[in-house]
Amino acid sequence: MSRPFVVLFSILALVVLPHSAIAGGFEHIARLTSQGYTVGAQAQLLDNGEVLGEIAAERQLSPASVSKLYASAAALERWGPQHRFTTRLVTTGNIDAQGILQGDLVLEGGGDPALATEDLWHLVQGLRQQGVTAVSGTLVISQWRYGPVECITTDRCESQVRSAHAYDARLSSAAVNYGNWCVSVMPGARAGLAARIVSCDTLEPALVVDNQVTTVAAGGKVRLNAERVTHEGVDTLRVSGQVPVGSVPYPVYRSSSDPARQTGHTLLALLEQGGLMVSGGFSTSDTPPPATARPLASVEGKPLQELLLRTLNYSNNFMADVLSLNLVDESRVSLAEAGQALEAFAEGLPGHGPATLLSGSGLTTENRTSAQGVNALLKAMYQRPALFPTFVAGLQLPANGPMRFIRRGGETFQSHVMLKTGTLNQPFAVRSVGGYFRTRSGRWGSFSVLVNGNAKTPYLSWSEVLDPLAEDLTAMIDAH
Template identity: 40%
Template sequence: MARAASMQTRPAYSYARLSPFAYSLTRVALSMLDRVVFVLSRYLMLSGVTRVAGLVLCLGAGGSAVAAPMTLSNLASLNRHAQVSAFVMNLSDRSVIAELNADQRLRPASASKLYAASAALQQFGSDHRFTSRFTSQAPVAGTTLKGDLVFVGGGDPALDTPALRTLVARLAGRGISTITGDLVIDDGLFGPVPCLTTDRCSARQRSSHAYSAPLSAAGVNFGTVNVTLYPGESPGRKSRVVLQPAELPGYRIDNRVTTVARGGRAAVSAWRTYESGVSTLHTRGKLPVGYGAYDFQRGVANPARETANMLATLLREADIRVQGSVRTQSTDYDSHGALLAEVKSETLAEQLIPMLAYSNNYMADTLTLDVAADSGYNLPLTLPRASQALEALADRADALAYGSAGNGSDAAFTSGSGLSLGNNISARDLVALLDYMYHQDALFPAFYGAIPVPLSAPSRTLKRGNFDFQTRIVAKTGTLSEPVTVRALAGYLRLSNGGFAAFAVLINGTKDNPALTYQQTVTAYQHDLEAILAAY
């Protein structure tokens, strides 16, 4: 397989260790630069320059105005013992660049998040900000709120501890120091969201990961608890466990991480269990002297209750005394009385960058619920019912891309994250979505700018291609391991004439051959895409 000569002269930079904030800042800068390129390329395309340049390329060998579709040889070989659906389309004229079983519907895993991002942008707009607020129906007399303080969850998919600190500070800024009633957390925007996947249902009792956190309109920190481990000062000493914030109630600690000699290898396992209203954090392993902070997150048992405990702690830190109890409820979102304080999220466009880069399941599914709630779906919401909005989007995209030639989309969704096993779409469906967003002039810059560029992406899956693969595509990955291997990649590639193409690859294991290796899957689509980039 021919590789770009530039690989031998250009350094292969890696940004995998950037913090989420630094990564987001980098992607915003890259997005702004690409918007300029995008506007110029669209102008050239509309003026005929791009189309003429593409015609010259197609006429290069043999004089045919339309190049024959390329063969996806590596994916075709993989298709002999796996299920593969692949499609690549030039967006300037919707001509087919390559295809393989383009209409076969398979599980897309986290490539589903492209639908969640698109639906949210269309529902709210790229500059939308989610609002979390304190309200009360009780009067304020001097420094005393004579009744309940209600936190109204606004479905912010990225609500975090710093945002809640700001909210509490704004309440304190009004001069309130005593609340005679209860602290109430209201997640009525969605209503109680039932768990419908094995991972999320299991997480209510035990969680060894962050990706399977339960959902709530009032959740914080992506439905996880943030924990930091510090090694002891000398070998044999016990490590120290710190919750964020440090006085967070509702947890007991079972810490058996020991300290080993400086220079040793860190090895830690951690999980959370829940029983009789109390969560226990279990930690095992070892940390070397001088290791520094070892951070991890684990899904919480009840996200609304976690927010209640978090706010109770932050109010106490701010010297605001709650005389009543701390509780949760689900009521009418618009029936909470007078506004006391509020905090707004980053714009939706900014939130989509880390959601797609880090493939955040909590954010994608929360956005799916947000779209359904804003569309007037009956409460309480379930994720499969909310995902009907994604199916409607797939139908619209199919109609735009293929018109009467399309057979209508039979895409099926039960989540926006792809964590559920009920999502089934084809490569042609995904390319239709990408084409649909390409033609949304007001939304495409935010959508395109949120999809990771391999060179600066945190995902290692995108790090092994040649320089063209690293720099000329934006792509969302998808991975599942059970019950069969799922690998997916979808996004845009820049053509040498300045235009755009959309591509999608879905790979699923079979009943007879459920487990597929990285070498079999990622290398196959990587090499075939490199060949397309070399030709176009």
């Protein structure tokens, strides 16, 4: 056979090679490319760096919520697993003989991504322990570090006036309850009556509730629709539908239009419930308390290792972005500046390559990284023994993770793989996965698969990604 013919034959062979020869370990995932999807994938053993499979591993693609792996890893490296964010009540005033605080009471937001109503109640109790019985001034909610953060995604921008979701909450260093209002819907005494709607947090709802829910006969179905609308700074929650007699309380969560104002409404209600009346109502501020302010009460949030469990297990967008904002030391920080901190972290990872990370949540559709980059992150965390246990604990095991849609594949995939998923549907479909696996012999490996659609590709279900991924990873796990 002449040399020119050999070369021509080799080129033709590459053209007609099956996916298995091109994909190198990701034979099943590679089939998505024939449907018009763009794929980047890589799997490696972590003890010796052996690559078990890859598809265009350096290709820059949208990771969606796999971005949260970067925010979590950067937070762990910065603060360590036991770090806690502190929220304080401070004042420049004095407490008189009757227990009246003569001056303003300032809540200084510490950027706790999981500050909850119970934490605010602890602050109220702290005031009572200081002998405070009333406040003559104003309750000031200080979000001087950041907030409300300028929106750069469509959903958060639209949520300033209307929201039918919980995930699109705006960002503030003084936010409570992930920037969400919560009410419980309960049936009336008998069919035909209006349902009862009560606050999850305070004796009376701290926002306006438009109750259009009716009670139906026992055995009926719960059907609820809820939307928060805002007019002239007032949040109104419109709830419609039906609940049957005898049904348990049904919680409804919707993002607030202004998290700091939500905190003000909630804390003011809790102070009054505790018998501490505030003469001047509340206001919000983006300036720090005076240097002369002294603390009256403080509450430490949950340790970072617990925050990351919630951030990763439930893919909490609010928590991921607040953690990212906290990485920037300057005040009045923007989400873009937080993204720059994440990009700098990624650039410092050996073998990572370029990355564009405009947010830690992945809600920004411009985020880009590669399968190789995600694997570099996973390898770097595996090599940090003081941080790895906390980091890997936030990933889901398909067999028992809280997201039921990941329960795919056989026993090997179910019990040998720990993963984080990412989903976007607009402006194009994204299904991304990254995580770790253990081989039959107990060796650790990492993997990443990024699948991006375009305007012409159809809707992509998770089964179309997880089922072939399970087959490919199972083969790698069984072979080693």
